[in-house]
Amino acid sequence: MLEGIHQNQDWDDSDEADNHFELSLYIAGASSNSIRAVANLREICEQHLKDRYTLRVIDVHQEKSLASREQLVALPLLVKSRPYPERRMIGDMSDTQKVLKGLGLSGE
Amino acid sequence: MPQESINKDNQELTMSLEPSESRKQPITLPKSGTGIRGLDEITAGGLPAGRPTLICGAAGSGKTLFSMEFLVHGATQFNEPGVFMAFEEKAEELAVNVASLGFDLNELQREGKIRIDHVHVERSEIEETGEYNLDGLFIRLAYAIDSIGAKRVVLDTIESLFAGLTNQAVLRSELRRLFEWLKEKGVTTIITGEKGEASLTRQGLEEYVSDCVILLDHRVENKISTRILRIVKYRGSIHGTNEYPFLIDEEGISVLPVTSLQLNHSVSSERMSSGIPALDKMLGGEGFFRASSILVSGTAGTGKTSIAGSFVDKTCSDGKRAIYFAFEESPRQIVRNMQSINIDLQSHIDAGLLQFSAARPTLNGLEMHLLNIVKLVEKFNPSVVVLDPISNLITVGSNSEVKSVLTRLIDFLQGLGITVMFTALTLNDNRTEQTDDGVSSLVDVWILVRDIESNGERNRGLYVMKSRGMKHSNQVREFVITDQGLKLVEVFLGPEGVLTGSARETQQLLEKTSEALRDHAVSRKDREIERKRFVLESKIASLKEEFESLQEELNKSYIEDELKKSIMDDNRRELTRKRDDLL
Structure with a gap:
C-alpha cells in the first residue's frame, strides 16, 4: 500500500489522460445513511467531476455475496477504482473535504 | 450425564430454599x-x-x-x-x-x-x-x-x-x-x-x-x-x-x-496383595483395598522402589495390567535393579501386562504430566499405577500445585477403580514424618520405611502409618531386602529398645544357644531316669531269683519227704508180704 501512496503524489498534478473517475458506492438498502450518501456524493461529483466520472450505486442487500468478496464492513462505502490508486471511503459523504481528499481532488 | 444430575440437585436445593413452593419448575x-x-x-x-x-x-x-x-x-x-x-x-x-x-x-x-x-x-x-x-x-x-x-x-x-x-x-x-x-x-x-x-x-x-x-x-x-x-x-x-x-x-x-x-466414586472392598506376604499380614492379613491410594515414603535408599516393584510384580503375576511411571530411573535400570532381588519385570513387559513410562519431571509442566498419565491410563486400562517418585515433581511445581495434581490424579484413578502407589522421598530428619508433598492426608494407606541407626549400622524399619478402613498392625517390622525378594522380619525388643540388623541376629543366636542348653539338660535327666530304672529293674530280677531258689529249696525237702514216705510204705508192704509168705 505504501507504493500506492507514492504513486498518488506522482500522479496528482499530471497525467491528464487518466482523468476519468470510476466510482462504486456500496449501500445497504434504503437506510438514511445510504440515501444521504448517494445524494451527497452526486452533489460532489457534479460540482467537481462533471462529465468525467462513472458512478455505480450498488445495494449490497441485492447481492449479499458481494460483501465478502469486496471486504465490506462499514457502509456506505465508496470505492474509487480509477484513477489509481484505489481509495476507499466510508460514511455518508457529508464531510466534503474528506471526500475530495479521498478522491485526490483536495488540491483543486 | 452426571452434569445434569448435579444441575437438577442444585435446582431442587434452591427450590426447597425458596419460600414460595408454587413456582413452576x-x-x-x-x-x-x-x-x-x-x-x-x-x-x-x-x-x-x-x-x-x-x-x-x-x-x-x-x-x-x-x-x-x-x-x-x-x-x-x-x-x-x-x-x-x-x-x-x-x-x-x-x-x-x-x-x-x-x-x-x-x-x-x-x-x-x-x-x-x-x-x-x-x-x-x-x-x-x-x-x-x-x-x-x-x-x-x-x-x-x-x-x-x-x-x-x-x-x-x-x-x-x-x-x-x-x-x-x-x-x-x-x-x-x-x-x-x-x-x-x-x-x-x-x-x-x-x-x-x-x-x-x-x-x-x-x-x-x-x-x-x-x-x-x-x-x-x-x-x-x-x-x-x-x-x-x-x-x-x-x-x-x-x-x-x-x-x-x-x-x-x-x-x-x-x-x-465430586467425591462420589464407588468403593471396592476387594483386596489385593502387596506382593510381600508379611506386609499383607500387617494390613489386616489381605493387603490393600482395590482402587485405594498407597503412599510409600522413606529416606533415600530405603527400598521404596523395591516395594513398588514387588507390588507391580505381584499384580502382573496375577494377570492384571500395570503402568509404572518412573521419574528418576530409566525403565531398563529399574528392570535390572529389580532382578537383583529376584523380581523379573521384563517377563511382564514381554507379556504386555506392564508398561513403563519414564520422563524427567522437568520435561513438562505438572499438568502435562497429569495429562500424560491420564491418557496412558485410558489407553492401557491398568489395574495398578505406580508413580515413582512423586517427590521429584516438586521441582516443577509448588507444593500446592503438586498436591492439586495428585488429588486430581487420585480422583481420576479411583473413579476408574485403579489402585495407585506413590513413592515419596522424605527429608532426612527422622522426626518429621510429613512427606514434602503433603499428600499423606490424601492417601488411604501410608507405609513409611525408615532408617534405624544403632550399633554402627543402618537398618530399615517399616511402619504402617495409616490404613483406612482396615485393621492394621502397629508393629515396627524390620524390612530386609534379600536376593530372594523383600522380607519383613519381626524386630526384637531388648532392654535397649528395638533391635535390628546384627543386634537382632545376636539376640536370635542367644536364644538358639539357650535352647540348645535346655535341650541338653533335658536329655541328661532322661538318661538318669533310665539308669535308675535299669538298676531297680535288675534288683527286682535278683530278688525274684532268690525267691525262686528258696521256693525250690522248700519244694525239694517236701518232695524228699514224700519220696521217703512212699518208699517206707513200699518197704512195709514188702515186709508184710514176705512175712505172709513165710507163714
Whole structure:
C-alpha cells in the first residue's frame, strides 16, 4: 500500500489522460445513511467531476455475496477504482473535504 | 450425564430454599456442547446456546484454537455448522494452523459445514467521510450464516475493528446491535478479545457480552508454562469457578477439572496383595483395598522402589495390567535393579501386562504430566499405577500445585477403580514424618520405611502409618531386602529398645544357644531316669531269683519227704508180704 501512496503524489498534478473517475458506492438498502450518501456524493461529483466520472450505486442487500468478496464492513462505502490508486471511503459523504481528499481532488 | 444430575440437585436445593413452593419448575438454560474435553463438565453442558460468549486472554493464550475447536466439534459432532469470521488471520493461514490438530478446514468448507470469512480492515486504506454503520459486516455475516444454516459463529477478534475504524461511538453501538442481532438469530457465538490492562478485554467487550465470559491465561513459572482457564461468569447456569489448568496438544484443548467437583466414586472392598506376604499380614492379613491410594515414603535408599516393584510384580503375576511411571530411573535400570532381588519385570513387559513410562519431571509442566498419565491410563486400562517418585515433581511445581495434581490424579484413578502407589522421598530428619508433598492426608494407606541407626549400622524399619478402613498392625517390622525378594522380619525388643540388623541376629543366636542348653539338660535327666530304672529293674530280677531258689529249696525237702514216705510204705508192704509168705 505504501507504493500506492507514492504513486498518488506522482500522479496528482499530471497525467491528464487518466482523468476519468470510476466510482462504486456500496449501500445497504434504503437506510438514511445510504440515501444521504448517494445524494451527497452526486452533489460532489457534479460540482467537481462533471462529465468525467462513472458512478455505480450498488445495494449490497441485492447481492449479499458481494460483501465478502469486496471486504465490506462499514457502509456506505465508496470505492474509487480509477484513477489509481484505489481509495476507499466510508460514511455518508457529508464531510466534503474528506471526500475530495479521498478522491485526490483536495488540491483543486 | 452426571452434569445434569448435579444441575437438577442444585435446582431442587434452591427450590426447597425458596419460600414460595408454587413456582413452576424453571427451564434450564439450553447448552451448546463444545466437545472440548473437560470444559463441558465444568460448564455443566457447554456454552449458552443461542447466546454470545466472550473468550478473553492475552496473546497466545489459545483463544483462536478454542473457538476453532468449538466450531469444528460443532460441525463434526453436534451437526451444527459454523461460521468463522477471522479478523486477524486469513482462511488459508487458519487452515494450516489447525491442520496440526487433525482438522481439515478445507474439507469441512467444501462439505458446507464450516465457512471461513476473513475480514480485512485497514485504517490507512479507509477515509471516514461521515456517518456510517457496520451494515456490511451484518450482511456478510447473515449471508455466511444463511448459506450453510450455521448454528455457531466465531468472531475472532472483533476488536480489530477498533484498530481499523476511528468512530468509537459508532463501533460501540454497532457492536451492541451485532450481539443483539446474533442473539435474535439464535446462533451460539464466541467472541474473542485480547486481554486489556485493567479490564478483561482492551475494548471492554465484556460490557456487551453478559451471558458467559471465559478467561484464558498462560503463565510461565520457573520456565515451565501452565495454561489456565477460568469461567469468569456464566449467567443462568452453575459452573465451576476455579482456575482450571488446560493443555493444548495434538488432540487439541483438554481442560482438567480440579477434583472434578465430586467425591462420589464407588468403593471396592476387594483386596489385593502387596506382593510381600508379611506386609499383607500387617494390613489386616489381605493387603490393600482395590482402587485405594498407597503412599510409600522413606529416606533415600530405603527400598521404596523395591516395594513398588514387588507390588507391580505381584499384580502382573496375577494377570492384571500395570503402568509404572518412573521419574528418576530409566525403565531398563529399574528392570535390572529389580532382578537383583529376584523380581523379573521384563517377563511382564514381554507379556504386555506392564508398561513403563519414564520422563524427567522437568520435561513438562505438572499438568502435562497429569495429562500424560491420564491418557496412558485410558489407553492401557491398568489395574495398578505406580508413580515413582512423586517427590521429584516438586521441582516443577509448588507444593500446592503438586498436591492439586495428585488429588486430581487420585480422583481420576479411583473413579476408574485403579489402585495407585506413590513413592515419596522424605527429608532426612527422622522426626518429621510429613512427606514434602503433603499428600499423606490424601492417601488411604501410608507405609513409611525408615532408617534405624544403632550399633554402627543402618537398618530399615517399616511402619504402617495409616490404613483406612482396615485393621492394621502397629508393629515396627524390620524390612530386609534379600536376593530372594523383600522380607519383613519381626524386630526384637531388648532392654535397649528395638533391635535390628546384627543386634537382632545376636539376640536370635542367644536364644538358639539357650535352647540348645535346655535341650541338653533335658536329655541328661532322661538318661538318669533310665539308669535308675535299669538298676531297680535288675534288683527286682535278683530278688525274684532268690525267691525262686528258696521256693525250690522248700519244694525239694517236701518232695524228699514224700519220696521217703512212699518208699517206707513200699518197704512195709514188702515186709508184710514176705512175712505172709513165710507163714
